[in-house]
Amino acid sequence: MQLYGNLDSILFKIGDNFKEIKDGFKRSIKYLDEKLREIGYKTHEKLRETKNTISEYMPAIIASLPYSAKTPILAGLYIKNSYKGRKGKLLGYTLIGIGAAAFGLFLLSGIHGLLSPNNENIYYAGSHDGYQAFVPHDTINYNGHTDPKGDLILDNGNVIHNAIWDGKYSDTIINNHNQIIKLNNDFVGKINPVNNQRYVPLHDLYVIKGQVPIKQITIDGQTYYLIDANKINPANIAGFYTYKEWINNFVAAINTPGTYAAGLQGNSPVFxxxxxxxxxxxxxxxxxxxxxxxxxxxxxxxxxxIIPYGTTLYPSGPSLNNYIRMQQIYNPSS
Structure with missing residues (x-):
C-alpha cells in the first residue's frame, strides 16, 4: 500500500474530497469511522490509523496552537518537525492539509473564525485581539422587528456585506444613524465658517473589540449574516463617526500598533x-x-x-476608553 509522503499529494487527496472534509467538520468521530469504511482510496487504512493516533499527539497539538491563530496548519507543522516517526509524519501532513482546506473555505466566505460547537452555525469573525466594525446603511425587518443592516469590517480588512445587527443596541444604532443622516442633510455642502470649505458627509460605525458572533440566515431568498449582539460583552462595543470615505481607514488605524487618540483644543490650528x-x-x-x-x-x-472623528454617547464600552476618553491633547508640531 502506498503511503503519500509529501504535502502536495496529501493536499491533492484532500482537494478530491473537499466536500467530505467540509461536511466532516460538522460531524463526530463516529461519523469519521463510518465514512472511512466507505472510502475506496489507497489512503483508507492510513487515515484510520491517523484518527487512532490523534489522542497520542494531542498534547503536542494543543501546545502548538498560538492563541491568535488556532489552525491545524501550525499543529501539523509542529508535529511533523517534532515527531520523526511514520505516525507523526502522517498526522502532521494530514493536519496541514485539513487546515489549508478549512482556511480556504473561511476566506471564500469572508469569515476567518471557527464553527462553534453549539450546532447553531455560529461563526466568530475577526481575531480575539482585533477591532471589528459594523457600519450601518439602512434597516431590515427580521423576526418581527427592525434591525440595522450594513457591512461588517474585520480587523484584517475583509468586509462581510449584508450584515444585520440583532439584539443589544439595535434601536440605539438606528437612532444614531438617523441623526447622522439628518445632520448630513442639514450641513453637507454648506460652508464651514472656520476654514471656508464645504462640509462633507459623515458616517457612524460601531467598533467591537474581539471576535463577533454571526450566523448565516436567509430572508426572502437573500443571504444575510446576523450579528448576535446579545452574545457580545457591552463593555466591548463603542460608537464612532467620521468622514464617510475614511471608514475603512479608521478601522485599519485602530488595528495598527502605535496608533493613539488625542483631543483637539478649542483653538486648535487643525480646525x-x-x-x-x-x-x-x-x-x-x-x-x-x-x-x-x-x-x-x-x-x-x-x-x-491623523484621522478626525467623534464618538456616540451610546454605546460607549469601557474596553474602548482609549479612543473615547482622551488622556492627551493633539499638538500638530510634535
Whole structure:
C-alpha cells in the first residue's frame, strides 16, 4: 500500500474530497469511522490509523496552537518537525492539509473564525485581539422587528456585506444613524465658517473589540449574516463617526500598533486647515451640538497622519476608553 509522503499529494487527496472534509467538520468521530469504511482510496487504512493516533499527539497539538491563530496548519507543522516517526509524519501532513482546506473555505466566505460547537452555525469573525466594525446603511425587518443592516469590517480588512445587527443596541444604532443622516442633510455642502470649505458627509460605525458572533440566515431568498449582539460583552462595543470615505481607514488605524487618540483644543490650528482633515475635525464638533455625539478627537497614526472623528454617547464600552476618553491633547508640531 502506498503511503503519500509529501504535502502536495496529501493536499491533492484532500482537494478530491473537499466536500467530505467540509461536511466532516460538522460531524463526530463516529461519523469519521463510518465514512472511512466507505472510502475506496489507497489512503483508507492510513487515515484510520491517523484518527487512532490523534489522542497520542494531542498534547503536542494543543501546545502548538498560538492563541491568535488556532489552525491545524501550525499543529501539523509542529508535529511533523517534532515527531520523526511514520505516525507523526502522517498526522502532521494530514493536519496541514485539513487546515489549508478549512482556511480556504473561511476566506471564500469572508469569515476567518471557527464553527462553534453549539450546532447553531455560529461563526466568530475577526481575531480575539482585533477591532471589528459594523457600519450601518439602512434597516431590515427580521423576526418581527427592525434591525440595522450594513457591512461588517474585520480587523484584517475583509468586509462581510449584508450584515444585520440583532439584539443589544439595535434601536440605539438606528437612532444614531438617523441623526447622522439628518445632520448630513442639514450641513453637507454648506460652508464651514472656520476654514471656508464645504462640509462633507459623515458616517457612524460601531467598533467591537474581539471576535463577533454571526450566523448565516436567509430572508426572502437573500443571504444575510446576523450579528448576535446579545452574545457580545457591552463593555466591548463603542460608537464612532467620521468622514464617510475614511471608514475603512479608521478601522485599519485602530488595528495598527502605535496608533493613539488625542483631543483637539478649542483653538486648535487643525480646525483652520483648508483640507478635508480640518473640515471634518470642526464638523464633528458641530454635530456634537445637535445629537447624541461628542467630537474633536483624532487618531494619530505612527506616521503622524491623523484621522478626525467623534464618538456616540451610546454605546460607549469601557474596553474602548482609549479612543473615547482622551488622556492627551493633539499638538500638530510634535
Amino acid at each position: 483652520k486647515w483648508t483640507n478635508t482633515t480640518g473640515t471634518v475635525a470642526y464638523q464633528t464638533m458641530v454635530y456634537g451640538r445637535y445629537g447624541p455625539f461628542d467630537g474633536g478627537v483624532v487618531l494619530v497614526l505612527p506616521n503622524k497622519t
